[in-house]
Amino acid sequence: MTTEVAVLGVGMHPWGKWGRGFVEYGVVAARAALADAGLDWRDIGSIVGADTVRGGYPGYVAGATFAKALGWQGARVTSVYAACASGAQAIDAARGQILAGLSDVVLVVGADAAPKGFFRPAGGDRPDDPDWLRFRVLGATNPTYFGLYARRRMAVHGDTAEDFAQVKVKNSAMGALNRYARYRKRVTADEVAASAVVSDPLRLLDICATSDGGAALVLSSLEFARRHGAADPVRIRAVSTVTPRYPHTVLDLPDIATDSAAAMEPAGQAFRASIATAAYEEAGIGPEDVSLAEVYDLSTALELQWYEDLALCAQGDGAKLLREGVTALGGRVPVNVSGGLASFGEAVPAQALAQVCEVTWQLRGRAGERQVADARVGITANQGLFGHGSAVVAVR
Known part of the structure; x- marks a missing residue:
């Protein structure tokens, strides 16, 4: 069947x-x-x-x-x-x-x-809400943990602020060609470096807006x-909505650990990787079959992590993949040819659907100047608060 x-x-x-x-x-x-x-x-x-x-x-x-x-x-x-x-x-x-x-x-x-501005928890005091706990107990708004995650990549993998800026440069070039994008202007690395620091090392142009x-x-x-x-x-051949698998030492952490704020390794990494693994297994394909990917670039640093968690490269090689042009239009596996959240911003209930819209246009060969040559398989990926996995595989 x-x-x-x-x-x-x-x-x-x-x-x-x-x-x-x-x-x-x-x-x-x-x-x-x-x-x-x-x-x-x-x-x-x-x-x-x-x-x-x-x-x-x-x-x-x-x-x-x-x-x-x-x-x-x-x-x-x-x-x-x-x-x-x-x-x-x-x-x-x-x-x-x-x-x-x-x-x-x-x-x-x-x-x-x-x-x-950044998203706030809906309603008043909600101590059972992971967002509320994260904001009130940790003081960790979304840009705070984006910055912490970027710092970790710099320390563990040697990524640089210049690498992060190049993600924005790549995505803004695609967003400039997308009539649905909010930001339709190419951005240079110098403009990223000149934008205000929001959460060190990330600057304003490293972080997606709300839309x-x-x-x-x-x-x-x-x-x-x-x-x-x-x-x-x-x-649509596969939809992955898996939940995290945390080691026992992490199970006692509060619910905020199931948010993307819990970018701890190996737990956060394992969750995102398992989202992709479940999608690949259900679709009967591997990362080598992927023609393009649309991923959840809340920050420029997070896009690099998705390259690794989608197994488009080995762990730690995300920046290398970017530098080699593999994820740019014309590369082996273009990523965020829509322009990504960098060009759109977050409209939360719509963004996973928008990813599938882009993949559909690409697989139909109707993406205009953003068209990926010979696109046959597309994968989308993001994750939601409280351990909601999200990946969709579409084929033609």
């Missing part, structure tokens, strides 16, 4: 700071995905919404919120929350419904209207796709 589902349509709302509600962004993305699929909203049997905790009650029931905004038509509805992994887990929920025969075609939508944005996919069974004229669609 096949475990693949077809990607019939993809759509996005441009990232930025638009000052409007998340529902508007999601509806624009959803309608674009439906148009791309050649389907009407009334053809959809199920809708899965990736939740946003910043959107009030409508954000907590995003599936129903988007269904209402598009017009009640009786579709099955599901809402999913997994922090930065919400989009990937929404895809997994949709795929499960299709493979179980509950729906032939499913619309997946994620959108966010982010506040200015508004939306993304959507139309997924279907392969049989439905063929009946609707898609003889050779992009197919």
Whole structure:
């Protein structure tokens, strides 16, 4: 029995700071995905919404919120929350419904209207919330642990601030070509070095912003796709949503250890590597088969770690891979040819979906100036708070 589902349509709302509600962004993305699929909203049997905790009650029931905004038509509805992994887990929920025969075609939508500055825990005092604990007990906002992680790479692997800057240079060049990106300007290494220090050694241009944005996919069974004229669609072959495997010495740590703040080795590294391993195993491929990757570059240093955790190179060789041009457009395995979060910023429920949108355009050969030659296999990767894994493998 096949475990693949077809990607019939993809759509996005441009990232930025638009000052409007998340529902508007999601509806624009959803309608674009439906148009791309050649389907009407009334053809959809199920809708899965990736939740946003910043959107009030409508954000907590995003599936129903988007269904209402598009017009009640009786579709099955599901809402999913997994922090930065919400989009990937929404895809997994949709795929499960299709493979179980509950729906032939499913619309997946994620959108966010982010506040200015770094993300704060939603609501008031929440001592059971890992974000709240991290902020209040450790004083560790997101840029703080990005900087700690960068320092560790410098100490252990010999990475330099110049290496980190080159990640931004690479990604900004791609973002400049992407009409959905928030930042569409090439950045030089000198400009990165001249930007303000935020969390040593990382500077302002090393760290991604927060953004508004939306993304959507139309997924279907392969049989439905063929009946609707898609003889050779992009197919999702694997979705990894695994949890960490920590050594016993780490199990007694508080819940903040399951956030990406817990970038301790080997625990944090093992978690990210296991996300990729599970995706490769389910897809029946290896890293040598990957044509391109879209990864979670919250900071420039973290992108280098993903090269290693996706097994695109050996541990410690991420900066070497970058220096050799392997991860640039035209290299052996281009990474973040969309421009990445460096060019988009975080719109949390949408970002894993946006990664799959980019991979889909690439596998279709419709990415324009960003096109990866002969792209056949794409992998996405990010992780969410509290141990949510996230990786998607798509093939053509």
